[in-house]
Amino acid sequence: EAQVTQNPRYLITVTGKKLTVTCSQNMNHEYMSWYRQDPGLGLRQIYYSMNVEVTDKGDVPEGYKVSRKEKRNFPLILESPSPNQTSLYFCASNEGDRAYGYTFGSGTRLTVV
C-alpha cells in the first residue's frame, strides 16, 4: 500500500530533551515536507526537501532540523523542544509535479511540558 508512515503517533516529552519524529514513504517520491498544524492557523510549512541532500526552510523553521540522506526518509529533529512546539505534525510527500496533491502521514501529536 502506498503510504507515508510517521512515528510516533503521540509523544509527550519534557522541555530540552532532544527528539526525532520519523517519516518514511514507499512511493519513490522526490518531494517531502513537514508541517505543523495549530488551531486557527491551518498548516504551516517547517521544512521541505526536493530530493536527497536538498532541503530548504519553510515558513516556521526555527527550532527544527531535518535531513534527507535517503529518498524515502525525512526525519524531523527537535534539538531542544520547548512548550511552543506543542502541536500536531504532518509529514507529506508527492512526486514533485505540482499537479499532484500531497500524500500525508497520519500525524504526530507532540506535547512538550
Place this chain on the structure above:
Amino acid sequence: AQKITQTQPGMFVQEKEAVTLDCTYDTSDPSYGLFWYKQPSSGEMIFLIYQGSYDQQNATEGRYSLNFQKARKSANLVISASQLGDSAMYFCAMRVDTGGFKTIFGAGTRLFVKA
C-alpha cells in the same frame, strides 16, 4: 508575499444540498497550483482536487468542483449533494513554482452536514 484566506470558520449545510467553501489567494507568481484537502475528525489529511493557474477549465473530481476565478483570485470548492461523511475541516492550499515549490495553507473551514 503569498497568502491564502478562508473567511468561513464554520458552515452548516443540509444533507443532499450543495455547498460552497470560499478561498481567496494572493501571489505575484504567474505559475501556481491550487489545492483542496479534507481533514475528517479522525485527523488524516486527504487530497481532494487540484487547479493549475494556466488551466482553462474548472477542475472537477466526482462531487467536488473548484470554481476558479483568476481575475478575482478565488478558488472556491463546491461540494454537490452533501453527505454526512462530508462533515470535516477543509483546507485550501497554494503552491507556487518559484522559490522551491513551497505550499501554503489557509486556516480552514469546518463543514457540518445536517441530516
